[in-house]
Amino acid sequence: MGQGIILEAKNITKVYPGGVVANHNVNLEIRKGEVHALVGENGAGKSTLMKMLFGMLTPTEGQIFVDGKEVHFSASGDAIAAGLGMIHQHFMQVPSMTVAENLILGAETGTALKVDRKKAEEITKELSEKYNLKVNAQEKVEDISLAMRQKLEILKALYRGAHILILDEPTAVLTPQETEELFEQLKLLRENGHTIIFISHKLNEVKALCNRMTILRDGKTMGTYDISDLDEKEISRLMVGRDVSLAIEKEEEEFGKTVFSVKDLVYADQFGKTRLDHVSFSIREGEILGIAGIDGNGQSELVEAIVGTLKPQSGAVFLKGTDISAYSVLKRQESGISHVSEDRMKYGTAPKLTLEDNTISKVYYTDKLKTRGLIDSKKVNQFTNKILEEFMVKYDNSKQAVSELSGGNVQKLVVGREFDYQPDLLIMNQPTRGIDVGAIEFIRKKIVEMRRQRKAVLLVSADLGEVLSLSDTILVMHEGRIVGYIDDVKNTSENDLGLYMLGVKEDSRERIGGACHE
């Protein structure tokens, strides 16, 4: 055991139910007081490894050492007791409770019968000042921003005595400005003697923050390096195994006539909170319109209002000049709207059913698959295989369950299904979230191909790089309103978008009105 090694994983192997090998003989060494990056593409096994270190999963094989002693965590409580803290991608918080109450959750102040809220608030203030993580103890979690919730999550771990912090893709929900702030705070924590494991696939961030890094590919370790030893190109080659270019080749194209528009959409949810605030825009033939914004600023509601699963209080939706506001979901699809939803396992597929059942969901009622009025399993099989092959889905047979496929392959199935029936408007909501680089490349190319076929595309994505590289025009949403309209995408940076997303900058109403064409 080397000097100053605080956490070590040796020959860790993890096989998930279903036979997916997520980690295979993985080794990881974390030195005390460093910021250690764990990089790898989506699906490389980063989260799996961290979940095992944090006691949420048990390794199939291998050992874990903390401070040189072997440990066997059977629950995350054990890991917390050993001084680990994890900041998940999805925050584990109770929205209806205050910041202070959330902070002490699980290790409450006061007696068994009564929670000492005042003490909780004092602790929150004290910790918040000590680590320069500013939060308001009395505010309810549902009212604070994602960046604030993340700070709370870090404070929670510190309150529970963590000196090794694991951050699982912490910048995914942040604007560029917020990311910079987070990095300052993490550096401060390092100076205070904390050890940080930083999971990311954004290489520039890794470069800016970390001391060393371990690279994972396909569940195997590709080595541990000092940050200064490798340049970004070398890192990405180790991550992916080949040179990848996510640069989009897109020809200049003249936009055609307006295909789709929404006028003055207003929606307030059941609690009376405004989610869509007079949203209007239109999309033309051959145009990719990107929607940027921090998650939860009305993008999901906008998409739902367009596909028909949500009824806005006022406003109208037009497709090819027809008002389709009163149409059912099915009728909207038949009129020419297709939709790749933000959560493929929740809304986009029935994971327990077969690939066939999931691939025919747009055409199952048509004569295409029938013989003498009954669904013909041979035709279903052919149809499914055709789409899956065309969209390069890796699968054993068309009768296996969707849940047995990797995220990237499920997404390719969904995209294939939605593209196949030649819609006029494609709604792509987070089309590449959580999938491997190969699949990302493939799906982005397909989107550009649809643009070449003069389709209108609405692209909603939290990945600013994606929005900037694919879109012809960009709208930025903040608290349910459109606050920015960008038609000069080439000369726009992620930082520029960040200012709109934070609500710092806002275009004039006249300028935003430019998003509506005749």
Add this chain to the structure above:
Amino acid sequence: MNKKFTIVRLLCAFAIAVALSVCIIFAISEDPLTAIYNLFLGPFQSKRHFFDVFASSVPLIFTGLALGLVFKSGNFSMIADACLYTGGVVTAALAIKTAMPAGLHPILIMLIAAAVGGLIGSIPALLKVYFHTNELVTSLMLNYVFFYFGIYTVTKYLADREAGTFASLKYQPTAALGALIPGTKFHVGYLVAILAVVLLYFLVFKTKFGYEIRISGSNPQFAKYSGINTSKVIILTQVIAGAVAGLGGAVEQMGMYQRFNWQDSPSYAWDGVIIAILSGNNPKTVPLAAFFLAYVRVGADLMSRRSDVQNELVSIIQAVLILFITAERFMAGWKQRQEAKKALEGEV
């Protein structure tokens, strides 16, 4: 892998159930070998007993189909009980009060009983769609309502005042479903049950509506996003399931009885739950599951008649089976080790 695992798991559950019942018999019986012989092989001793098994599986097939369909759509209505019982009452009324030629009489009765069953089946579904009530609760409550309504109808309008116990007047001979094999209870109703199996299989796996049932049952959110009218699915499946159960009530009455004497609800609906679970909600395997359950019951009856072990032992066998089949973690560790081994073989 998955199919093989399901079969191995099923066999293990059977083995455990059999082993446990053998242990219990040895513990309580003076003559355990007679009891065991009759329980497991009794139905094979005579033609009559063997075909009794088929006859007793008929109502189980109907309720198994009905509940399997409802479960497949992701709902948990138990209204099949009321549908089957009321189907029986309707049959009694029509078999006593109407006169028709022999071929037509049973067919008409079956159609009307199915229609009534479908109507009753729609109630919990409509309540669920329009008032967001829980269909399990409403269906269980409604089962009482229809049960007592049936008792009332029979007592008031159909009862045989001469009989010493609760019984209706005798059915007209034209309304009887004849025996398929003379000298046994194996009746034409079995063919009706098999016809229902075939129809439901095609409905679930070969039609547009069947697809909608399967998608809605597996992931209602996905169904909604695919433009499927989930309310329609909820209502229509429960109407169909109710009709199947109502038909089952009619077939059972006309095939097995000369008069209506269900003073207690025969609770075939609960057996239907067992059948639905054993068959994996697939119509194709329902007759097999129903045959198995009927076999064990006929065997247990013979055992209780010919030895000192009571036929309540059946409940233990059923309970053990259901427990191990529905317990998701049962043998999951074994499955995972197999999968891990197989998956790691290919790795360097």
